[in-house]
Amino acid sequence: MIRKFFETEGAKLRKMNFRDKRQYIWEYYKLHIILTCIVIFVIGYMINHLVINPPIRSYIYISWQADFVHTDTLDALGVALNPIVENYERYEVHVRSYVLTGDPQMDQALITRFQALIHVGDLHAIVILGEHDVIANAQVGLIMPVDGMMEELYMLNPALHDYIQTRVLPITFTDLNEREQTEMMAVSLQDAPLFAELGINSDELYLSVVVTGDANYKLAKALEIIFEGTLVYGE
Numbered sequence: 737m738i739r740k741f742f743e744t745e746g747a748k749l750r751k752m753n754f755r756d757k758r759q760y761i762w763e764y765y766k767l768h769i770i771l772t773c774i775v776i777f778v779i780g781y782m783i784n785h786l787v788i789n790p791p792i793r794s795y796i797y798i799s800w801q802a803d804f805v806h807t808d809t810l811d812a813l814g815v816a817l818n819p820i821v822e823n824y825e826r827y828e829v830h831v832r833s834y835v836l837t838g839d840p841q842m843d844q845a846l847i848t849r850f851q852a853l854i855h856v857g858d859l860h861a862i863v864i865l866g867e868h869d870v871i872a873n874a875q876v877g878l879i880m881p882v883d884g885m886m887e888e889l890y891m892l893n894p895a896l897h898d899y900i901q902t903r904v905l906p907i908t909f910t911d912l913n914e915r916e917q918t919e920m921m922a923v924s925l926q927d928a929p930l931f932a933e934l935g936i937n938s939d940e941l942y943l944s945v946v947v948t949g950d951a952n953y954k955l956a957k958a959l960e961i962i963f964e965g966t967l968v969y970g971e
Contacts, residue, residue, distance in 0.1 A: 793828075795829050796955060798831045799834045801863060802940075805936060807833065816930055817961055854946065859946045861943055864922065880921075882922065886900065889960075903926075923943045924942055
C-alpha cells in the first residue's frame with residue numbers, strides 16, 4: 737500500500753513543472769514538513785545540550801541558611817572551593833542562599849527549589865546558623881551524622897581530621913520516629929581561615945551533611961580548603 741502511494745505521488749509530480757511541484761508539496765505536506773523540522777530541531781538541541789555543550793553541573797551544592805550574605809560573596813566562596821573539582825569543564829562548586837526574604841512569592845520559590853534539590857539528590861550540605869538550627873534540621877531528618885565525612889577526611893588528611901574532630905557538634909534530638917538519640921551532626925566553621933579571607937562572620941556557623949547527598953569525600957576535600965587553604969590530596 738505504501739509502495740502504491742509513492743508510485744501514485746511520483747507519477748503526479750513527474751507531470752508538473754517546478755513551480756507546480758513546489759505548490760503541491762507545500763499544500764499537501766506542509767504539516768509533515770513543519771513537524772519534521774521541529775523534530776530535527778529538538779534532536780539537535782538535545783545532542784548539543786547533553787553531549788556537545790552540556791551545562792555546568794554542581795560538584796557539590798551547598799545551601800546557605802545562615803545570616804544574609806551577598807550573592808557575590810557566596811559566589812566567591814564557591815570559586816575558592818573549585819580546586820576540589822575533578823573536571824573543570826563539567827562541574828563547579830555552587831553555594832546558594834536560601835535565607836528567607838520576607839517576600840511570600842520569593843520565599844515560596846526558594847522553598848520549592850530547595851525541596852526539588854533534596855528530592856533529586858543534588859543538595860549535599862547546608863551551612864546553618866547556630867546549634868538550634870542544627871537541632872531543628874536533625875529533628876526533621878534533613879541532615880545526617882558527619883561520621884562518613886570525617887572518615888573520608890581522616891583518609892585524606894589525618895592531622896586536619898584530628899583538629900576538625902574537636903569542632904564536631906554532638907547534639908541530642910528526637911527524630912521523626914520520636915526516638916531520642918545523640919549524634920555528631922555538624923562541624924563548627926568558627927574562625928575558618930577561608931571565611932575570614934572572604935569577610936564572612938563565621939562565629940556561629942556550622943556545616944551539616946544532607947541525608948540525600950552522597951558527597952562525603954567531596955565535602956572532606958572542601959574542609960581542607962576551608963581550614964587550610966590548599967588541598968593535600970585529591971587534586
